[in-house]
Amino acid sequence: MINRSLSPTMLKLIRRLGPLALAAGVLVVSACSSSSGSFGAPPSPDPRIGLGAGLFDAEEAIWNLAWVSQSPPPESFVGSTNSDLAFLGDYAIQGNYNGVMFWDISDPARPTIAVEFVCPASQSDVSVYGNLLFVSGEGTSGRLDCGSEGVAEAVSHDRLRGIRIFDITDVQNPEYIANVQTCRGSHTHTVLKHPSDDDNVYIYVSGSSSVRPAEELEGCIAAGDDPSSALFRIEVIRVPLDSPEDAAIVSSPRIFQGLVEPESHGQAPGDIRMVEEARARGDFVSGVGEDARVMSRRFTQPQLLRIMRERGGTGSPTAADSAQLHEELPTLVEQLRGTPDDDVDPDAPRPGPTQCHDITVFPEIGLAAGACGGYGLLLDIRDPENPVRIDAVADANFSYWHSATFNNDGSKVLFTDEWGGGGGPKCRIDDPREWGADAIFTIENSSMVFHEYYKLSAPQTSVENCVAHNGSLIPIPGRDIMIQGWYQGGISLFDWTDPKNPHEIAFHDRGPVNAETQRSGGSWSVYWYNGVIVNSEISRGLDIFELTPSAHMSQNEIDAAKSVHLDYLNAQGQPLFVWPSSFALAGAYVDQLERSGALSENRIAMVRGALDDADGGSRSGLNDLASEVARWAGSSNDSAKVRMLADAVRDLAG
Amino acid sequence: MLLAPDEPRQQANRIEKRSRMKKRQTRWILPCTFALALTACASGQRSTGTSPGPEGRELERLEALFQARADSVTSNVSEADVEFMTGMISHHAQALVMSGLAPTHGASPQMRILTSRIINAQTDEIAFMQAWLRDRQRHVPEVEVDGLTLTIDGGPAPRMHGMLSDAQMQELAAARGVEWDRVFLTYMIQHHEGAVTMVSDLFATDGAANDDIAFKMASDIQVDQRSEIRRMKRMLEEIAGRPEGPSPQDRHPSP
Numbered sequence: 050m051i052n053r054s055l056s057p058t059m060l061k062l063i064r065r066l067g068p069l070a071l072a073a074g075v076l077v078v079s080a081c082s083s084s085s086g087s088f089g090a091p092p093s094p095d096p097r098i099g100l101g102a103g104l105f106d107a108e109e110a111i112w113n114l115a116w117v118s119q120s121p122p123p124e125s126f127v128g129s130t131n132s133d134l135a136f137l138g139d140y141a142i143q144g145n146y147n148g149v150m151f152w153d154i155s156d157p158a159r160p161t162i163a164v165e166f167v168c169p170a171s172q173s174d175v176s177v178y179g180n181l182l183f184v185s186g187e188g189t190s191g192r193l194d195c196g197s198e199g200v201a202e203a204v205s206h207d208r209l210r211g212i213r214i215f216d217i218t219d220v221q222n223p224e225y226i227a228n229v230q231t232c233r234g235s236h237t238h239t240v241l242k243h244p245s246d247d248d249n250v251y252i253y254v255s256g257s258s259s260v261r262p263a264e265e266l267e268g269c270i271a272a273g274d275d276p277s278s279a280l281f282r283i284e285v286i287r288v289p290l291d292s293p294e295d296a297a298i299v300s301s302p303r304i305f306q307g308l309v310e311p312e313s314h315g316q317a318p319g320d321i322r323m324v325e326e327a328r329a330r331g332d333f334v335s336g337v338g339e340d341a342r343v344m345s346r347r348f349t350q351p352q353l354l355r356i357m358r359e360r361g362g363t364g365s366p367t368a369a370d371s372a373q374l375h376e377e378l379p380t381l382v383e384q385l386r387g388t389p390d391d392d393v394d395p396d397a398p399r400p401g402p403t404q405c406h407d408i409t410v411f412p413e414i415g416l417a418a419g420a421c422g423g424y425g426l427l428l429d430i431r432d433p434e435n436p437v438r439i440d441a442v443a444d445a446n447f448s449y450w451h452s453a454t455f456n457n458d459g460s461k462v463l464f465t466d467e468w469g470g471g472g473g474p475k476c477r478i479d480d481p482r483e484w485g486a487d488a489i490f491t492i493e494n495s496s497m498v499f500h501e502y503y504k505l506s507a508p509q510t511s512v513e514n515c516v517a518h519n520g521s522l523i524p525i526p527g528r529d530i531m532i533q534g535w536y537q538g539g540i541s542l543f544d545w546t547d548p549k550n551p552h553e554i555a556f557h558d559r560g561p562v563n564a565e566t567q568r569s570g571g572s573w574s575v576y577w578y579n580g581v582i583v584n585s586e587i588s589r590g591l592d593i594f595e596l597t598p599s600a601h602m603s604q605n606e607i608d609a610a611k612s613v614h615l616d617y618l619n620a621q622g623q624p625l626f627v628w629p630s631s632f633a634l635a636g637a638y639v640d641q642l643e644r645s646g647a648l649s650e651n652r653i654a655m656v657r658g659a660l661d662d663a664d665g666g667s668r669s670g671l672n673d674l675a676s677e678v679a680r681w682a683g684s685s686n687d688s689a690k691v692r693m694l695a696d697a698v699r700d701l702a703g
Numbered sequence: 704m705l706l707a708p709d710e711p712r713q714q715a716n717r718i719e720k721r722s723r724m725k726k727r728q729t730r731w732i733l734p735c736t737f738a739l740a741l742t743a744c745a746s747g748q749r750s751t752g753t754s755p756g757p758e759g760r761e762l763e764r765l766e767a768l769f770q771a772r773a774d775s776v777t778s779n780v781s782e783a784d785v786e787f788m789t790g791m792i793s794h795h796a797q798a799l800v801m802s803g804l805a806p807t808h809g810a811s812p813q814m815r816i817l818t819s820r821i822i823n824a825q826t827d828e829i830a831f832m833q834a835w836l837r838d839r840q841r842h843v844p845e846v847e848v849d850g851l852t853l854t855i856d857g858g859p860a861p862r863m864h865g866m867l868s869d870a871q872m873q874e875l876a877a878a879r880g881v882e883w884d885r886v887f888l889t890y891m892i893q894h895h896e897g898a899v900t901m902v903s904d905l906f907a908t909d910g911a912a913n914d915d916i917a918f919k920m921a922s923d924i925q926v927d928q929r930s931e932i933r934r935m936k937r938m939l940e941e942i943a944g945r946p947e948g949p950s951p952q953d954r955h956p957s958p
Contacts, residue, residue: 128772190913258922470923
């Protein structure tokens, strides 16, 4: 924990105010009194631009978050990549290419290292269930004996590529009890606890590296056209909870097989706007609705000349020729597309992806989202051993489908594109905002429908690896709020309640690790866990933040989020958030209805007054208040939220 | 007077703390009184964050350790990894030459997206591989592209797996429009498949890819190029039955 000599909050203010803020007094007052209003608009110019470099002393910019603590890695893990996090009780468990460490975060302002367990393997992504810890090993240097010397031979029986299983009943002394070797190793993995099976947990293994030789692990076949190929499948490991040492692969579902050409997602608003603008200019547009495309001049110009020549004209085509082309266009486009090759059966299965990067399971709704090569998949996981694909989407702007997050009611899913694999600086000012971004889909009748992209808006330097990476929902009731790591782009908190208008409402960023050359660093992943935001910083250790109230988030909303308690959290296991009854919960809905203008000021004031009276006083009037609020639902433009408020008030009445 | 064992360190910490503060003050030209006022103000919004922890000297020690370990990783190099990185730089460079033809050869909009992506990705990867070699004090191949001519260190580029022959390159340069798309896809699939082979060969070599960065680089190349091969095969199928001529714009083709 570094006790900063200047608090980051203060630095933020200084940065925002700039050197002109030398005439101090007035500005200090305004900074103090404007805890919500002045934080409404994103700071401009963006303070994340031009931050000074450093490993432990880089400059920082922070907005609508506050530092709780930052802790450098313990000595055994300095200089080795910190990877993903898992949480169990008071512990944040941080993977590292050199092993695993347990941070005791019972006092988040003073995290202490409880365990340093050196056992090298990349990526060392971690998950927990009960007294068990699971760790991914993929790199070729991982050893069964946890040794640090690597494995020199291309074929070796000392090598571990797969899942390591530890018994952590005694946290201080993790016991390595089993491993499950897989053909491609485990880049990441997912722990699935079926709601009605208390005897087992399942692990979905995602391996993205090469297939090992069969001499090293029997049965591993790399050839894609071999029916027993280790490609085109995921591995499912069953872990019996009363004998975890018997964990073994029970199935290899070929969730990609027969993957016919998927529907590509619809056009982004910018594309639709381009089509509309082209129409307004009188440019040639083929197709209608989602299929509308602006025709290039390369196509239209020769056609116009042809029409002109056909009527015996010379020189330049006339307006009449244009009108004629508008008329002929649908037929011409039809001809252009041509008839499919007879040899190619359009319905024949085409080769799909060979692997997933992440699979996010949401057991309470029976769904998983798989980010798999060039596809985003929606899977039915009600039978854990046999996940079934129910939809697949692709997108020309997505290079590498990396991870996925559902919203809390499972009506939306967000996929990330780890364009460049995480090692590249993909947030430079001229990198397209659709590339290396998040893509937001709604789930409608088991189909995914694209709405919009979200990408970190602050341009980063070319020495900062930056692209969409891992994060989690924050349990703000009634809204879809996510915190996400963007490697050296820092962390970004954004609201995607409206899938067409995702927007940033808080951030933290450091300058590059090194000013001259790209050194690995930044946020690998960041998660909300029991009231705090915990960030795994690749080189700098463990950061803990908390939310601060702003125009985008009220104290009630933050308090309601903090009222949700989890016993554990895995990066790829999404818990269903359930909010206990509280005045903060009702207050959060009131604040949201005020923010959206969905209830009149009078009604807002009336509910607030009644809730204030009841808080600490008599709750006898709350049933009547709930009924009154429920009656407003019909006339509000957000009747669903008004009913949520009515329910929250009724629950308070007891 | 004898100092208690802890005292020198505490003293050093205090000095370091001041120097860091001074650094920031310099940067922000910040009068101290203003800083203090803001600290007090800001702390009103913070519930925590006043814990003692590793300060200046401890962080300096960890940073030195960080640097030493980075140096030790870079001094412990497998020749197979060096050969792989060196060869892959030439390999990627040819993809830049091929993709760079798109704007002048009548490539379709969908091909323009693909080739821009290839140029962006492989330019970054070449820089990354050059940095990897430089960090390990190995020879860094210098890439030069002049029209269709690719030179590495002033000479002809070594012919790695899947790379186009001169005749194939001429064929690509002569094509236009949909025919260019078709030839490009055909040869870029061949080119990418060569990269996948290079990665497989690397992993089959004793002592190779134990370096975390080399392992990740090679794995990423394999994954990225495999998915791009699938995408390009699909695009090739799409244009196979199409009559020669310009194609309608297709903003969101399936991969």
